[in-house]
Amino acid sequence: MTARLDQAIDRAIVSKRIVGTVVLVARDGEIIYRRAAGFADREATAPMSEDMIFRLASISKPVVSTAFMRLVEEKRIGLDDPVTKWLPDFRPRLANGETPAITLRQLLTHTSGLSYRFLEPKGGVYHRLNVSDGLDQPGLSLDENLRRLGQAPLAFRPGEGWSYSLGIDVLGAVIAKATGESLPDVVRTRVTGPLDMRDTGFAVADPSRLAIPYADGRPQPVRMTDGIFVRLWDGGASFAPSRAIDPASYASGGAGMVGTAGDVLRFLETIRKGGGDILSPATVAAMMRDQVGPQAHAQGLGWGFGYGWAVLDDPSGTGTPQSRGTIQWGGAYGHSWFVDPSRKLTVVALTNTAFEGMSGAFPSEVRDAVYGRNGE
Structure with missing residues (x-):
């Protein structure tokens, strides 16, 4: 798995689809892969580090839903x-x-x-x-x-x-x-504090560790500035990176948090294990159950939606190696994550490149590298 993940990350960086990334993989509570690669700030040639703080965008949703x-x-x-x-x-x-x-x-x-x-x-x-x-x-x-x-x-x-x-x-x-x-x-008080997610919240704990965001571009991603419009499917979204460091900006429950890959992994592992000190197992079970139905196509064919994330109802026909009951979502600044409870597997892949890191080839390449040809 390590070699496959290294290759997937290296390909994405060398082909200039992403600028930088932090990828963490945990199996049964143990981190079995961790890597920071590429640049946190390409123009300053500042390397990505595992403790880099990212604008989390919709990774805010699972935390606020919890x-x-x-x-x-x-x-x-x-x-x-x-x-x-x-x-x-x-x-x-x-x-x-x-x-x-x-x-x-x-x-x-x-x-x-x-x-x-x-x-x-x-x-x-x-x-x-x-x-x-x-x-x-x-x-x-x-x-x-x-x-x-x-x-x-x-x-x-x-x-x-x-x-x-x-x-x-x-x-x-x-x-x-x-x-x-x-x-x-x-x-x-209810989530990030009890889980010691020190770098995750609606304000940047250490601005010197805030990754520079980039947008998809040819021949390489372009550095984001306030007001930039980034195309996605038939439309696109407007971004203002300065929002994350502007205390007058409202706390967006759906998109306003910042944090590290390690904090996100700790949060998701707490959910996978049943809620720890923040939620009861019964509540977590309800959150991880599809509350809408696969007709939602929340992440494409076979995916419904629970409380905070998509839920995989039927892997057949989806082309994914993930197990039934997998939960998954992403973040517009270039992130993806999933939890496969059947395999006790949690994967976090944060990048600083939108939208490749969320909805381009990179999330699928990371996923497939984790599972391998034999689903292992």
């Missing part, structure tokens, strides 16, 4: 509470003008009818309203972004579809309202 489920366990909040119990002014409508109830469970599972600007057609309502995906617009407040989001029509009646969305940002506002604490404080 903090939310902790509040459910504490009976501070209910999965089937309507959003309006906590945010009375957040009342998005259907296209026909009807205002349906949205539950917190629907926010958590992306079945609320909300969407993301980067998934909407150019010139669509999310673009006209200037809704932020939590990756751009430094200094924007959460109240203002929710005001904009609330004016956009829902894509479908809540509970009747699946669409990746800003639901976790809305959930972050609910968490703050329900507890009387800030979202960063709730995440720190």
Whole structure:
């Protein structure tokens, strides 16, 4: 496995698909592969190191979802509470003008009818309203972004579809309202603090260790600057890297955290083992169970969605060597991770290159190198 992973990483760097990466693999609780490769800052020829801090983007979602489920366990909040119990002014409508109830469970599972600007057609309502995906617009407040989001029509009646969305940002506002604490404080006291994830949060602990982000480009990735638009599929997303170091930017539950590969691995291993000191095994089992159905295609054919991540319902026909019950997600700044409970396997691959490190060939190459031809 080591040779295969080394080759996959080297190919991606030499071919200039990614600038730098940290890859960690754990089996049954033991780290069996660890490597930092490439550059954290290409222009300064600063090498990548294992303790580098990355803008985590959507790796924020599993952490915030876990903090939310902790509040459910504490009976501070209910999965089937309507959003309006906590945010009375957040009342998005259907296209026909009807205002349906949205539950917190629907926010958590992306079945609320909300969407993301980067998934909407150019010139669509999310673009006209200037809704932020939590990756751009430094200094924007959460109240203002929710005001904009609330004016956009829902894509479908809540509970009747699946669409990746800003639901976790809305959930972050609910968490703050329900507890009387800030979202960063709730995440720190319920998740990152107990797990000693010292470099992971909504503020950068050590700016000197913050990796420079890059965007896909030819002949090589380009250094990101605020306002850069990076193409993805038929659309793309706007990024503002300075958002991570701007204390006036709202704490985006879906995209606003920073952290290290080691911290992410520690968190995922805690989930794999049943929740440790942060969640009960029953809650973790519910989070790792598909709550939506494989028709969601949350990571393509055969993938449903649990609480915080996609869940592999049926590996047949997917081309993946992963086992049924594998959970997986990524991050727009160029990250991927998965946990295969059947094989007691956890893999974290953080890069500083969007979108290759999230949705290019690199995540699949890392995955296939881990399993090998014989699935081992």
